[in-house]
Amino acid sequence: MTYLIKGAKPYGEDAVDLLLEDGRIAAIGTELAADGAEVVQAAGLVALPGLVDLHTHLREPGREDAETVETGSRAAALGGFTAVHAMANTDPVADTAGVVEQVWRLGQEAGLVDVVPVGAVTVGLEGERLAELGAMADSAARVRVFSDDGHCVSDPALMRRALEYVKAFDGVVAQHAEEPRLTAGAQMHEGDRSASLGLTGWPAAAEEAIIARDVLLAGHVGARLHVCHVSTAGSVEILRWAKSRGVQVTAEVTPHHLLLTDACAETWDPVFKVNPPLRTDADVEALRAGLADGTIDAVGTDHAPHAVEDKESEWAQARPGMLGLEQALSVVVQTMVEPGRLDWRGVADRMSVRPAGIGRLTGHGRPLAVGEPANLLLIDPTARSVVDPAALASRSRNSPYAGRELPGRVVATFLRGSATVLDGKATR
Amino acid sequence: MASSSLPARDAAQAPLLSAADVARVVDRMAHQLIERAASLAPEGDATGGLRDLVLVGIPTRGAPLARRLAARVEAFSGTAVDVGTVDITLYRDDLRRRGVRALEPTVLPAAGIDDRLVVLVDDVLFSGRSVRAALDALRDLGRPRAVQLAVLVDRGHRELPIRADFVGKNVPTSRTQQVKVRLQETDGADEVLVTGGAA
Amino acid sequence: MKRHLLEVADLDRADATLVLDTAAQIDQALAGREVKKLPTLRGRTVVNLFYEDSTRTRISFELAAKRLSADVINFSAKGSSVSKGESLKDTALTLEAMGSDAVVVRHSASGAPHRLANWVRGSVVNAGDGTHEHPTQALLDAYTIRRRLGRLEGVRVAVVGDVLHSRVARSNVGLLHTLGAEVTLVAPPTLLPVGVRSWPAEVSYDLDAVLPKSDVVMMLRVQAERMNASFFPSAREYSRRYGLDAPRMAALPDDAIVMHPGPMNRGMEIAAEVADSVRSTIVEQVANGVSVRMAVLYLLLGGSPQ
Numbered sequence: 001m002t003y004l005i006k007g008a009k010p011y012g013e014d015a016v017d018l019l020l021e022d023g024r025i026a027a028i029g030t031e032l033a034a035d036g037a038e039v040v041q042a043a044g045l046v047a048l049p050g051l052v053d054l055h056t057h058l059r060e061p062g063r064e065d066a067e068t069v070e071t072g073s074r075a076a077a078l079g080g081f082t083a084v085h086a087m088a089n090t091d092p093v094a095d096t097a098g099v100v101e102q103v104w105r106l107g108q109e110a111g112l113v114d115v116v117p118v119g120a121v122t123v124g125l126e127g128e129r130l131a132e133l134g135a136m137a138d139s140a141a142r143v144r145v146f147s148d149d150g151h152c153v154s155d156p157a158l159m160r161r162a163l164e165y166v167k168a169f170d171g172v173v174a175q176h177a178e179e180p181r182l183t184a185g186a187q188m189h190e191g192d193r194s195a196s197l198g199l200t201g202w203p204a205a206a207e208e209a210i211i212a213r214d215v216l217l218a219g220h221v222g223a224r225l226h227v228c229h230v231s232t233a234g235s236v237e238i239l240r241w242a243k244s245r246g247v248q249v250t251a252e253v254t255p256h257h258l259l260l261t262d263a264c265a266e267t268w269d270p271v272f273k274v275n276p277p278l279r280t281d282a283d284v285e286a287l288r289a290g291l292a293d294g295t296i297d298a299v300g301t302d303h304a305p306h307a308v309e310d311k312e313s314e315w316a317q318a319r320p321g322m323l324g325l326e327q328a329l330s331v332v333v334q335t336m337v338e339p340g341r342l343d344w345r346g347v348a349d350r351m352s353v354r355p356a357g358i359g360r361l362t363g364h365g366r367p368l369a370v371g372e373p374a375n376l377l378l379i380d381p382t383a384r385s386v387v388d389p390a391a392l393a394s395r396s397r398n399s400p401y402a403g404r405e406l407p408g409r410v411v412a413t414f415l416r417g418s419a420t421v422l423d424g425k426a427t428r
Numbered sequence: 429m430a431s432s433s434l435p436a437r438d439a440a441q442a443p444l445l446s447a448a449d450v451a452r453v454v455d456r457m458a459h460q461l462i463e464r465a466a467s468l469a470p471e472g473d474a475t476g477g478l479r480d481l482v483l484v485g486i487p488t489r490g491a492p493l494a495r496r497l498a499a500r501v502e503a504f505s506g507t508a509v510d511v512g513t514v515d516i517t518l519y520r521d522d523l524r525r526r527g528v529r530a531l532e533p534t535v536l537p538a539a540g541i542d543d544r545l546v547v548l549v550d551d552v553l554f555s556g557r558s559v560r561a562a563l564d565a566l567r568d569l570g571r572p573r574a575v576q577l578a579v580l581v582d583r584g585h586r587e588l589p590i591r592a593d594f595v596g597k598n599v600p601t602s603r604t605q606q607v608k609v610r611l612q613e614t615d616g617a618d619e620v621l622v623t624g625g626a627a
Numbered sequence: 628m629k630r631h632l633l634e635v636a637d638l639d640r641a642d643a644t645l646v647l648d649t650a651a652q653i654d655q656a657l658a659g660r661e662v663k664k665l666p667t668l669r670g671r672t673v674v675n676l677f678y679e680d681s682t683r684t685r686i687s688f689e690l691a692a693k694r695l696s697a698d699v700i701n702f703s704a705k706g707s708s709v710s711k712g713e714s715l716k717d718t719a720l721t722l723e724a725m726g727s728d729a730v731v732v733r734h735s736a737s738g739a740p741h742r743l744a745n746w747v748r749g750s751v752v753n754a755g756d757g758t759h760e761h762p763t764q765a766l767l768d769a770y771t772i773r774r775r776l777g778r779l780e781g782v783r784v785a786v787v788g789d790v791l792h793s794r795v796a797r798s799n800v801g802l803l804h805t806l807g808a809e810v811t812l813v814a815p816p817t818l819l820p821v822g823v824r825s826w827p828a829e830v831s832y833d834l835d836a837v838l839p840k841s842d843v844v845m846m847l848r849v850q851a852e853r854m855n856a857s858f859f860p861s862a863r864e865y866s867r868r869y870g871l872d873a874p875r876m877a878a879l880p881d882d883a884i885v886m887h888p889g890p891m892n893r894g895m896e897i898a899a900e901v902a903d904s905v906r907s908t909i910v911e912q913v914a915n916g917v918s919v920r921m922a923v924l925y926l927l928l929g930g931s932p933q
């Protein structure tokens with residue numbers, strides 16, 4: 001199928017037509033015409049390179065009642081993504097070539113986004129011995145990002161070895177930074193609100209201590225380190241310092257940490273329970289500043305679907321995590337674009353170019369230019385809508401944005417020239 | 429609804445009972461109480477049965493009324509009579525409909541009410557439900573020899589088989605009307621008003 | 628009054644005073660009576676939903692409800708479907724189907740009563756949730772102080788012990804502040820929450836400095852297992868620094884009182900001679916608990932005025 005996009009604004013700049021043919025951007029210009037092409041009217045819409053998520057939980061295999069590769073892929077496409085990194089904390093854990101290839105194949109079959117498996121750092125996420133990282137790297141899934149996400153690789157010697165070992169295939173260790181001895185039983189950010197709610201606190205220092213340790217280790221062994229879901233002002237400071245010293249460290253922030261605070265816990269609704277927890281206004285501000293100045297490289301959704309029964313409970317019993325794929329871009333528009341802290345090229349950089357680079361994906365995060373792979377999205381930045389969890393494509397309903405009005409509507413998404421979303425609806 | 433929400437004209441009406449009327453009515457009731465106590469007096473009682481009498485007011489306005497009656501009885505007979513109050517809030521059967529209200533004290537004379545003549549005192553007798561609640565409350569507080577009822581105004585419309593033994597004034601009313609007793613102790617002035625509806 | 632009593636913030640000063648005044652009237656109405664029963668809540672059903680063992684609190688609520696003639700159902704986590712893993716929501720829907728007018732809930736998870744309140748139409752009364760709140764305990768403590776000292780405004784209250792894990796402390800700080808008392812929290816720094824400075828209370832690490840300036844000393848239960856998590860080095864050291872013994876009690880002003888929500892660890896946070904002294908209100912607190920809970924049930928279940 002050939003698509004002719006009429007009047008879209010690449011990166012929010014001058015309106016042009018784009019011709020998508022044979023999986024590539026075949027032409028960019030004004031008044032383009034093409035016989036037999038399906039025309040997409042895109043006046044007023046902004047065109048961006050397809051988004052890349054470094055941090056998605058697709059739950060398959062193991063918790064297909066919460067999400068599957070297919071439903072998660074659909075949610076991703078609707079959010080403007082063309083590639084997502086599927087986290088390893090499935091059941092069985094993605095700690096062997098067999099499991100990562102299975103996930104990769106399921107993604108290919110769904111065909112809505114490129115599903116890029118993340119391999120576990122340690123066997124069974126148990127933090128004791130390294131998984132077969134090389135075998136996963138060499139598999140059909142070509143794993144480059146390794147993470148025990150959900151758990152921290154807290155043993156410093158093991159972390160050092162992992163950082164060193166993945167250098168052999170240009171891999172990166174994505175650390176869930178949480179010193180477990182400081183977060184035993186933790187339910188929310190430790191501060192004024194945890195004190196009055198009587199919920200066990202998750203201190204910022206538990207994240208910052210691990211990031212500080214890991215940037216020192218990464219610098220020492222000359223390895224790449226990626227920090228998942230940075231959530232505190234202190235973490236941003238440490239990353240800024242490490243980058244100034246030349247450490248090869250990258251970091252992501254989630255949409256929810258850019259928008260929401262620990263005040264949400266006062267509702268006692270476990271939809272707001274997440275790990276790391278929602279922090280304070282000051283942390284939110286530091287994260288926005290860090291994303292704006294590039295200290296934080298990327299937005300990673302930490303899309304974490306949970307079945308109803310895992311959230312419709314007491315706060316302490318509920319599982320941590322919240323949906324993110326379908327609203328990520330809207331949250332970035334609200335928190336970064338509308339206040340003028342990031343322009344559309346900045347959005348493309350933090351949500352496509354840099355995450356693709358961190359994951360070493362060659363076909364994604366490319367510029368909107370003739371000859372490049374036709375991975376792109378069209379967004380109506382002026383549309384505003386109220387989030388209705390029942391209308392989401394995810395199999396789960398745990399959206400923290402329920403009932404909240406957000407700006408921006410993804411109108412179309414193209415994966416290698418074929419539409420995965422048109423008129424705001426998934427094509428399959 | 430519309431017909432009962434036009435009180436403007438009624439507000440200007442003259443009171444049914446003025447301060448002087450209230451005083452007169454209370455005096456008459458005090459005399460009746462003295463007579464009744466005497467007729468029911470145990471044999472050999474030198475106080476004409478007044479030693480046996482307990483006036484128990486039902487808050488809010490029954491309480492000061494009981495105290496006034498006691499004062500007048502003492503003035504006419506020279507004998508002090510016991511006074512108490514019994515709060516009926518926790519005995520009402522219309523909590524769901526009327527909602528909660530602050531409780532008022534229940535105070536009984538030191539000698540109690542067992543085997544005595546208790547006269548319940550209230551301002552207005554209407555459905556009879558307050559009196560029923562007061563009777564229930566008294567049952568939990570002791571076992572009087574007899575219980576009688578004194579009210580300043582009987583406005584009719586009983587929903588229970590209850591009647592007053594002492595009535596200051598009978599006032600025929602319609603259900604939609606309101607009978608408002610105001611007393612110096614609780615409202616700053618003595619008067620009885622009838623407002624709203626048509627008689 | 629709001630429909631539920633989930634935390635002391637649900638009570639403004641007028642509401643809290645109304646609860647205490649109502650309890651006082653109930654106490655007075657029942658004083659010396661043979662029949663300690665009122666027909667007020669006849670035909671209404673109160674469910675005691677206890678996920679945590681707490682015989683004393685359950686009995687107090689049960690007695691309160693029964694004295695108001697309500698039907699009482701005790702639904703304890705042991706020996707019921709709750710222990711077979713039924714969710715709080717399913718339990719709530721079951722109670723709803725049984726037509727309960729009020730649910731008194733005790734739960735080990737902070738916020739569980741708030742969740743329950745989303746799922747039932749009747750009133751929810753928090754009888755202690757995790758390390759969050761225990762509002763009726765705070766009410767009975769305030770009632771006890773008012774009865775003993777005749778006032779709450781300006782009364783200086785020292786709350787001593789494991790504030791970090793104490794729902795009693797959280798509720799007392801909030802309610803006593805609402806009622807005009809001045810609270811000082813006294814504990815080792817490890818047993819105070821990060822964020823305690825945002826509370827409407829003073830903080831001290833030095834019990835001996837606070838005692839002479841206290842009209843009320845409220846001792847909190849300290850569980851010995853906190854020792855194993857290094858909140859303090861030993862029971863002996865805790866007791867020496869933060870326990871209330873006779874010499875320390877002597878440092879209190881003449882009419883000061885000593886309170887404890889129970890159950891006590893005699894010899895740990897409170898010496899036996901202190902617990903049994905005339906200053907101690909510990910037994911009164913238990914009796915007052917019934918009156919205060921009657922007042923709460925009456926005010927919540929009585930219906931709201933039109």
Ligand SMILES: [Zn+2]
Nearest residue numbers: 149150176228
């Ligand atoms: Zn994580």
